[in-house]
Amino acid sequence: MTDDGTGGRIEGDLPVESATDAAARIEAGDVLGISGFGSVGYPKLVPEALAARGDAAALDLTVISGGSVGPEVDEALVESDAMARRYPFIGHEALREAINDGVIAFHDRHVAGVADEVRFGGLPAPDWAIVEAVAVGEDWLVPSPSVGSTPTLVDAADRLVVEVNAAQPRDLEGLHDLLVRAAPPGREPLALDAVDDRIGSTRIDFDPGKLAAVVHTDRADTTYTFRDPTAVDRALADQFAGFLDAELDRNPAFADSLNLQFGVGSVGNAVVSALDAVDLGAGDVAYFGEVVQDAVLDALDDGTLAAASATSLALSDEGQDRLFANLDRYAEQVVLRPVDVSNDAGLIDSFGVIAVNGAVEVDLTGQVNSTHIGTDVVGGVGGSGDFFRAALLSVVALPSTAAGGDISRVVPRVAHVDHTEHDVDVVVTDQGVADLRGLSPRERMRAMLDVAHPDFREALTEYHEQALERGGHTPGGFDLAAEWPPDDAT
């Protein structure tokens, strides 16, 4: 092992150079496949150096990541006009604005599909993979705190730049279970014996001829900050706990064990609170999802969760410190996989996952908007569709209002449909539970009125009555939807 001053993170005689020199290798029009998911594990110095190039505005770059990345990419490359296209998710306000202004072309994709799309014509093939790692050798690297689509992006790219980050522990290797899926047709379905089963490698192998540059960094990821639960968060958690308790009683699928996926933030906290409140029986409870957040660590620590499978560590400062300081212990329970494995439809089906995800808004028939406020995109569909579709039970959990109560999240018709009524089983808000399973659209509309905030229930009821007068299987109309929100809603 060659220790070059970064703690044995670089093995062999590798082309170490400055970020500026590495960035100088990129040509105008290039497609960059970058590491990163859940705003961690993305390259930082090379994108910043690209943004600092004198010709940045002429670079016309396409950037494909696993998921969300930080400002060194999605602010620096936007403000320097270096980026023309971006897939599959928006992680920063500067990028969001440029996309909504029509300056950068963006199409959000189900994140589980990106690896295949890069290889089989859905998205442009990457010229470069730019990858953050905690260690690198002549023909291998160990990703940092997220996996995302990195294994496939490295495999598909012509050339490779590795940012070796000394601010993250070398032993993150112990969490990884990495592979590049075989190509269809005829590839084997993925199979895991348990949520924490391992079927891959702890490293990404690559053709040594690809490695163009290795760059040192010790820049930390921007960690998540979580606000304290509000009264609405607590009411949402209580409603979800009531639902989960009843469901565990009545559903034979959850008699012996329970596998859960849930999103970051108040939804995740609500689910974890609910786990404390309900009788889980003797069986194991595991997280089979996309991101390990603080609430997942807490639940692992207190024994509520037996294991966690994800593609990213979306942690607070405190959570990151706790995980980094106890990697050996967490490596026994936490597995980080490529997102085309963590979010694979066959595996989600196999584990009979209960998926609990937030949304921007839900309409009366159960159509879900996860991406848009009006005509503006917020982030992207991410992995929500991967789980909504393949889960045994799909739950939308969201506060009944937004903007401090001024806007109802239960609406006559969503501004953009990201998940259809065919994929949504249950809607939970701070106001109640709408179990939509088996209900016709007319029945769904009735059930959804009960989970709306009282301030908007009268206006929604009025819409409902007007829609019913129109008749049809799914009563409504664009003209009625255009009248929402009513002037006197609150």
Add this chain to the structure above:
Amino acid sequence: MTDDGTGGRIEGDLPVESATDAAARIEAGDVLGISGFGSVGYPKLVPEALAARGDAAALDLTVISGGSVGPEVDEALVESDAMARRYPFIGHEALREAINDGVIAFHDRHVAGVADEVRFGGLPAPDWAIVEAVAVGEDWLVPSPSVGSTPTLVDAADRLVVEVNAAQPRDLEGLHDLLVRAAPPGREPLALDAVDDRIGSTRIDFDPGKLAAVVHTDRADTTYTFRDPTAVDRALADQFAGFLDAELDRNPAFADSLNLQFGVGSVGNAVVSALDAVDLGAGDVAYFGEVVQDAVLDALDDGTLAAASATSLALSDEGQDRLFANLDRYAEQVVLRPVDVSNDAGLIDSFGVIAVNGAVEVDLTGQVNSTHIGTDVVGGVGGSGDFFRAALLSVVALPSTAAGGDISRVVPRVAHVDHTEHDVDVVVTDQGVADLRGLSPRERMRAMLDVAHPDFREALTEYHEQALERGGHTPGGFDLAAEWPPDDAT
């Protein structure tokens, strides 16, 4: 073997009785799980006898089938007011009217999900399975020309009535590959080595205590009628052939073999015509889909297709005669599976399927409506969503207009979203090909204008320009959508 006059179709001392006596066993409020998919293989005499009961209008039945069934169910039980709820698909005009009038509660579901939903709380558990078979014994039956969700419905039901149909060949058994999936969590992903691989049984086994009645029938299924291709159909086929030819050239996934799914009717005929027109190379081409229609038989006969996997035989009279007369030969190439296997996301992914499905209408950003005309439902989402989501390449193929050219099928905003822009890769009409992969919503809108019929292009362009003035990632608005169709469109 006991030959009781129906050609050795009933083995053992079974409770043979009249349809009227069998129907008398059903009680008000019962949930019936019935066989049937693609309008074949459904029970005929017992539903008719139920409809003829004096108390039919008080029966308040819930009926769950695999997919589409014929008038003996969806007309007789509707006109007698015996049916209160229906899942997951509409196969007959009488049922459609009752649903759109709000008389019968209906929710269309992805057909691959119905088996799990029946077992795990998404749909009501069946009191009865009423199943058409070509043979039955004390603890087994052989389904007739469709499988659908029959294995699971038989497994989940408390009691069983079997209609043994002498109008269908006993040797249909040779096509079947039947199983009930294990329960999650922890079930193995489904795996097939080839499209015509077999992993199940040719019979459905059941607890002999469930068998309440066996009813004789020789009522044939209502076969499909196919119209001759129109000029629009031929133009659609030409456009699709041009696209497929280019895609096979550029996409490495299809270099060695090709697995296709396509729907019934003009879309299916277009795909099969295209297969004749393009260079398929030396590799095998197979059908991994939902229904075997005449075009699939033709392609098997002339060697274009090597194998076909489906859940139903949706054939014309001629096609049915041809298949029934050559069952030994077709059994080597054709496999009929439960719809939760034929449409399984993991298998569709494994085979790298190109899915080609029709739609009612598509909007400028690629959102697809497969189910509604305005507020009225037409049929249901069926298996289109199973394939759109899991396919390696998802193609919507539809004529650019409906109603003899009076209505554009390319619209500003679809009346109902069944498949989102995240799941749709390419739109083909008789006017052209819109390859939407990698395009932002604004770019998609521009590309979709080119596949609209020239009669509507000006009006759509005007909408497009107005939408762009609004700005945002996905320009538009309900008020603009409400102005469609324009008065002077044609």
